[in-house]
Amino acid sequence: DTAVSQTPKYLVTQMGNDKSIKCEQNLGHDTMYWYKQDSKKFLKIMFSYNNKELIINETVPNRFSPKSPDKAHLNLHINSLELGDSAVYFCASSQVMAGVNEQFFGPGTRLTVL
Amino acid sequence: AQSVTQLDSHVSVSEGTPVLLRCNYSSSYSPSLFWYVQHPNKGLQLLLKYTSAATLVKGINGFEAEFKKSETSFHLTKPSAHMSDAAEYFCVVSDWVTGGGNKLTFGTGTQLKVEL
Numbered sequence: 001d002t003a004v005s006q007t008p009k010y011l012v013t014q015m016g017n018d019k020s021i022k023c024e025q026n027l028g029h030d031t032m033y034w035y036k037q038d039s040k041k042f043l044k045i046m047f048s049y050n051n052k053e054l055i056i057n058e059t060v061p062n063r064f065s066p067k068s069p070d071k072a073h074l075n076l077h078i079n080s081l082e083l084g085d086s087a088v089y090f091c092a093s094s095q096v097m098a099g100v101n102e103q104f105f106g107p108g109t110r111l112t113v114l
Numbered sequence: 115a116q117s118v119t120q121l122d123s124h125v126s127v128s129e130g131t132p133v134l135l136r137c138n139y140s141s142s143y144s145p146s147l148f149w150y151v152q153h154p155n156k157g158l159q160l161l162l163k164y165t166s167a168a169t170l171v172k173g174i175n176g177f178e179a180e181f182k183k184s185e186t187s188f189h190l191t192k193p194s195a196h197m198s199d200a201a202e203y204f205c206v207v208s209d210w211v212t213g214g215g216n217k218l219t220f221g222t223g224t225q226l227k228v229e230l
Contacts, residue, residue: 004157031215041152041202043220050214090157094215101146101165101208101216105158 003027004106006091012112013081020077021109023091030095031055032074033103034066037088049074078111086113116141116207118188120221128229133177133192135224137205140186146208147188148218149179153201161203164188175199200228 004025013019025032033048033056048056049068063079078085088110092103121136139145149161162173169181179190188205205221 033215033218035218041223043158043204043218045217045219048211048215048217053213055211055213055215056217092158096215101210102148102160102163103216103218104160105150107157 004091004093004104006089006106006109008109009107010110010112012114014114015081015083017081018077018079019081019111020075021089021091021111023074023076023106025072025091025093025104025106027093027104028072028095029093029104030071031093032068032071033092033094034074034076035090035092035105037090037108039087043090047074047076081111081113083113086111115219116145116209117219118147118205118207118221120203120205120224122224123222124225124227126227126229127195129197130194133190133195133199133226135190135203135205135226137188137190137221138186139188139205139207141207144183146216147179147181148206148208149173149177149188149190150204150206150220151201152204152223158204161190195226195228197228197230200226202226 031050034046037043047066052068088108091106094103117140119138147164150158162171164181172178209217
């Protein structure tokens, strides 16, 4: 059973388009995250939601809008795609308990903007 | 703010020889530290974590790491490399976040190459 899943796995689109990436976790976790991995493999957090509430919003263009319909889902919508948005986007989830704070990652979505 | 520095961007070893991937951290308090591994075109998998219990942490696939406060280090080791260990390795520090959850700050990664 896949713990954190993302769709689609690959996304190729033209500049200026709007696209969405979906994430679902079946771990019962309260917190979900989006990370961006650039071409040099550097990973940086973008957003996190805890129980459907936005907690972390790093310096990300407002063309990126996360949406959490329930605590098992965190989607990422990107408007007016730019070449620099090409990256691998990872979703993750965690359940914060005393002394336990590891995050479980999805397989990633490779976005290519032409 | 907490941060981690991975001292080597590339490490190459022969199969069967020891692996050492170096990581130094910067933190004003006792940090939570992790090592994650990313195989080519795959997601990230947790290798091990340090959360202020034992300073020597054992992880999956024979990896371990030692937390050394005096050296602000959390180096990853394995006694004998296997071809399947070839991957990108990330040292990560965690910050608690008001409102729930935690924020991971990743190092720049070390690519491990294992040769026959």
